Amino acid sequence: MEKITVKIKRFDGRESYYQKYEVPYEKGKTILWLLTMIREEQDPTLNFTSACRHAICGSCAVQINGNAFLACNTSLDEVLDTYKTMNLTFEPLKNFDVIKDLVIVWEPKMEKMEKVKPWIIPSEKGSNEHGFLQSEEEFHQIAAPTDCILCGVCASECNQLAVNQEGYLEPFILNRAYRYIVDSRDGSPQDHLQPVLENDLWKCLHCMQCVSQCPKSIPLTDQIAYLRSSTMQMGAVNNQGAKHAYAFHDDVKNKGRLNETMLPIKTDGLVQTALTKIPFALRMIKKGKINPLHMPKQISGIHEVRRLYEYAEEVKS
Amino acid sequence: MLKFDVVVVGAGGAGMMAALSASKDKNLKVAVLSKIFPTRSHTGAAQGGINAAMGYRDNTDSTEKHFRDTVKGSDFLADQDAVEFFTSRMPEIISELDFYGVPFSRDENGHVAQRPFGGASSPRTCYSADKTGHVILHALYEQCLKNKVQFLNEWFLLSVVVENGEFEGLVAMDIREGKIYPIQAKSVVIASGGFGRIYWSRTTNAINMTGDGTAACFEAGIPIKDPEFIQFHPTGLAQTGVLLSEACRGEGGYLINRVGERFMARYAPEKMELGPRDLVSRSIETEIKEGRGFGEGMTSYVLMDLRHLGEKKIMERLPQVRELAMEFEGVDLIKEPVPIRPSCHYTMGGIHVSDFETCSTPIDGIHAAGECCSVSIHGANRLGGNSVADVVLFGKYAGIGAKESAKRRIFGGTTKLEQEATEWNAKFKAIRENTVGTSMFDIRNRLAETMWYNVGIFRTESDMAKALETVDELIEEYKDAYAGDPAEKYNMAFINYVEIGNILKLARAVTMGALNRKESRGSHSRGDYPTRNDEQFLKHTLIYKNGNKYRLEYAPVKITKYQPEERKY
Ligand SMILES: Cc1cc2nc3c(=O)[nH]c(=O)nc-3n(C[C@H](O)[C@H](O)[C@H](O)COP(=O)(O)OP(=O)(O)OC[C@H]3O[C@@H](n4cnc5c(N)ncnc54)[C@H](O)[C@@H]3O)c2cc1C
Ligand code: FES
Numbered sequence: 092m093e094k095i096t097v098k099i100k101r102f103d104g105r106e107s108y109y110q111k112y113e114v115p116y117e118k119g120k121t122i123l124w125l126l127t128m129i130r131e132e133q134d135p136t137l138n139f140t141s142a143c144r145h146a147i148c149g150s151c152a153v154q155i156n157g158n159a160f161l162a163c164n165t166s167l168d169e170v171l172d173t174y175k176t177m178n179l180t181f182e183p184l185k186n187f188d189v190i191k192d193l194v195i196v197w198e199p200k201m202e203k204m205e206k207v208k209p210w211i212i213p214s215e216k217g218s219n220e221h222g223f224l225q226s227e228e229e230f231h232q233i234a235a236p237t238d239c240i241l242c243g244v245c246a247s248e249c250n251q252l253a254v255n256q257e258g259y260l261e262p263f264i265l266n267r268a269y270r271y272i273v274d275s276r277d278g279s280p281q282d283h284l285q286p287v288l289e290n291d292l293w294k295c296l297h298c299m300q301c302v303s304q305c306p307k308s309i310p311l312t313d314q315i316a317y318l319r320s321s322t323m324q325m326g327a328v329n330n331q332g333a334k335h336a337y338a339f340h341d342d343v344k345n346k347g348r349l350n351e352t353m354l355p356i357k358t359d360g361l362v363q364t365a366l367t368k369i370p371f372a373l374r375m376i377k378k379g380k381i382n383p384l385h386m387p388k389q390i391s392g393i394h395e396v397r398r399l400y401e402y403a404e405e406v407k408s
Numbered sequence: 409m410l411k412f413d414v415v416v417v418g419a420g421g422a423g424m425m426a427a428l429s430a431s432k433d434k435n436l437k438v439a440v441l442s443k444i445f446p447t448r449s450h451t452g453a454a455q456g457g458i459n460a461a462m463g464y465r466d467n468t469d470s471t472e473k474h475f476r477d478t479v480k481g482s483d484f485l486a487d488q489d490a491v492e493f494f495t496s497r498m499p500e501i502i503s504e505l506d507f508y509g510v511p512f513s514r515d516e517n518g519h520v521a522q523r524p525f526g527g528a529s530s531p532r533t534c535y536s537a538d539k540t541g542h543v544i545l546h547a548l549y550e551q552c553l554k555n556k557v558q559f560l561n562e563w564f565l566l567s568v569v570v571e572n573g574e575f576e577g578l579v580a581m582d583i584r585e586g587k588i589y590p591i592q593a594k595s596v597v598i599a600s601g602g603f604g605r606i607y608w609s610r611t612t613n614a615i616n617m618t619g620d621g622t623a624a625c626f627e628a629g630i631p632i633k634d635p636e637f638i639q640f641h642p643t644g645l646a647q648t649g650v651l652l653s654e655a656c657r658g659e660g661g662y663l664i665n666r667v668g669e670r671f672m673a674r675y676a677p678e679k680m681e682l683g684p685r686d687l688v689s690r691s692i693e694t695e696i697k698e699g700r701g702f703g704e705g706m707t708s709y710v711l712m713d714l715r716h717l718g719e720k721k722i723m724e725r726l727p728q729v730r731e732l733a734m735e736f737e738g739v740d741l742i743k744e745p746v747p748i749r750p751s752c753h754y755t756m757g758g759i760h761v762s763d764f765e766t767c768s769t770p771i772d773g774i775h776a777a778g779e780c781c782s783v784s785i786h787g788a789n790r791l792g793g794n795s796v797a798d799v800v801l802f803g804k805y806a807g808i809g810a811k812e813s814a815k816r817r818i819f820g821g822t823t824k825l826e827q828e829a830t831e832w833n834a835k836f837k838a839i840r841e842n843t844v845g846t847s848m849f850d851i852r853n854r855l856a857e858t859m860w861y862n863v864g865i866f867r868t869e870s871d872m873a874k875a876l877e878t879v880d881e882l883i884e885e886y887k888d889a890y891a892g893d894p895a896e897k898y899n900m901a902f903i904n905y906v907e908i909g910n911i912l913k914l915a916r917a918v919t920m921g922a923l924n925r926k927e928s929r930g931s932h933s934r935g936d937y938p939t940r941n942d943e944q945f946l947k948h949t950l951i952y953k954n955g956n957k958y959r960l961e962y963a964p965v966k967i968t969k970y971q972p973e974e975r976k977y
Contacts, residue, residue, distance in 0.1 A: 103895065103897075104897050104898075118738065119737065119738030119739070120647075120738065121735070121736065121738075124647075131849045134892075135891065135892030135893050135901045136892065136893040136894075136895060136901065138898055138900050140444070140448075141615065142444055142448045142449075142450070142614040142615060142616055143448075143450065143452065143453050143614045144614070144615065144648055144650060144736075145453070145648075145650045145651075145732070145736060146735070147452050147453055147539070147542055148447070148448040148449075148450075148452050148453070148614065149447065149448065150444065150445070150448045163736075164735040164736065165735075166734075166735065166738060168738065190584055190897075190898055191897065191898040194898060197445050197561075198561065201553065204553075205553060208554075209550050209553065210509065210550040210551060210553060210554040211507075211508065211509030211547075211550070213507055213509075217506070217507055218503075218507065219503065219504055219507045220500070220503060221503050222502065222503035222504075222505075222506030222507055222520070223506055223507070224517075224518035224519065225514050225518055226514060226518050227513075227514045227515070227516065227518075229514075230511060230512070230513060230514045233511045234511065234537065237511045237536070237539075237543050237546070238539065239546075240447075240452075240542070241447050241546075271509070274509070274511075276506075276509065277509075
């Protein structure tokens, strides 16, 4: 019978090491099934967390061969097929503290989340006795962001967070802020927005990893774009991030495309870039997200692009 | 010694509502203890909605109608004073939740949207798309963060300590550190959720729904009320028990056995697959029992076939159902039928709450709310959408009750607390050092199988007597079962060991209640006593535990307005 070779990163509170298990392959199973089989039939000392087993409680996210997934709704067959292998390596989520084996701690993340006041600051239009009126349209604004199950997949995948744990906010935290900023019932959106701006909002690098792995398909990067333009509307234009936006604007206007290699240099200055962006850039190169040797030329339709800019300016004024 | 005025055990809907209301008094020290991180709690799994007679969608609806529907749904076993209290306060709670930021779906007037639900005479189920419990759970957690509620996450309640009828406190384990602590408290709210896991793989419940708080109260001398009433859902996925929406049957799905028959023709020739939940559940189990199912033992199943609806209709009407079957059962409904089997969905019984306004139990200082207890507003059968409602409403009142208890009571003694903590430490050590014995998972699986076949959807005297024997044997075997992890820190094997002990205790109470209730009422359906018998059994079961001895009593049902009548829909 076919066997799956599973390597799991173990951690006992002091040391970490990899342990190997072999599990007979079965068709139509989930990753959570695989982990449960190992624990119940081979090794009861193995720890991971799960509860609902239907993608709503957010407890079971782990890394498989370097990417984060929810264990309970990820098909084993699909993973084997994607990675074209019968060897799977399990590790705890990245960018979290680990307690044991695949188990991570959430409290520090919640403390960080409190920065954005992740609760409603009720506007005067509602009351405890009568609630609020909210249109269907307004509800739709908050429908997707409230799908978040706090599974941590986005944080694990976040390339900015990997080099900037202190300064940057986890995508799920930005989502929480966004959720209240756009909630028609909230009376004080700036109280959620200001802390977002103060915590390196502009450092998102558009690698799109969070969005592509989010088990609930929450449009995290669109939200970040929204948050950025909201801070600019708030008048916060003279910061590094807004300068970045202008650099972006200039690049596209001049060349018709973005020069991702030059962008950090334009916004941060060369020395700063060398000091802080290198580890990140190396990760991105490894993942094939940017090509540092690529120097964009003008694209052929550049005049059209410029005309779009002119048009946008006209419409604005 | 750790000391709190109020401790709340559980951080689901009931626990967090209780914590919010208890911590309104800033002079009180309140802590919430939860074995899992709060937002992982099972309240998040509720999809359908929460019942309250807002009258937004149907202005003829009223709290009175909600009252009547609930009593009728309960097959007249609910306490009517409690139900009236509940239904009349639910509309306020919805507004409160709205004010807490719960993103409810809206109607065209901007009010909270309402949908029709089984057993309700008006569309009164408020909802947020298909994630009602999830958004309520998260909003409550946010409110707790805002109000600086103290959480002890990944702390596990081991026992509730009562000495000479007086509540002293709790013993709990900090799972991460592997340390066991006595905790002194003036009052407690137990909100630890249901115990559907007595059927292990055949439940829609999360894997940690093992009734720990219910078992701890039971052990401390508080009776369990009406444990025999367990709700089953006809269409759980075969492998995991995960709930497959009722919409499959609603949209015209076929139920097929191994010989390719639409077997519902035998049981409900007119309504076929659209027969009531309990009838469909019984029919599926009959097919399996009589050898017309697929697979074997606990993994047997029948098929739900939607292929005849065609790709277009499936994609239009049932996209989420299709995704669910694909993700959790590896089946594409457009191309293949999906294996299903009934699953235990909800436990109506639980800790005996003797005063619904404060959610107090018979022991002063101990309160309970949510699925772990029985108030009783659900009686013999809970209506869809009434549980999340129960959880938030009684969670709130239990919190207020516990707050008042804490103000009134003083800290009790500590001798028994210390002693029980010492005993748990010894047990922890023994389990960690044990290297032989039957695997605890094996005991758990055998318990599930016995309960499923003998005290599940079909119940008869002889089967249940057999189950009682088996459960007793398993309780014996359990004492030196093998858990398998010698570690001190984060020893989930030990936690599972305690959980399995709890479901064994509770399964015995379920069986005893069911054996003695010689009638069929609500979810309790007996082949040998197929009708309701109000003369003898219009009363609540109360089961007490004293050491290894279980004792059964009955208590009257409170009937204020609606005299029992035949329950017909
Ligand atoms: C799939 C599914 C769908 C449902 N849909 C609906 C619906 O649409 N409408 C409806 O009204 N109802 C629904 N229900 C029922 C409803 O969701 C539950 O009855 C309700 O949410 C229970 O809430 P609770 O607060 O009592 O407990 P839970 O939310 O289960 O919380 C229990 C808490 O107790 C803690 N705990 C348990 N044991 C211990 C211990 N030993 N130590 C410390 N902490 C402990 C846990 O950590 C958890 O925080 C559904 C149930 C299921 C399974
Ligand atoms: S177990 Fe709940 S999300 Fe996977």
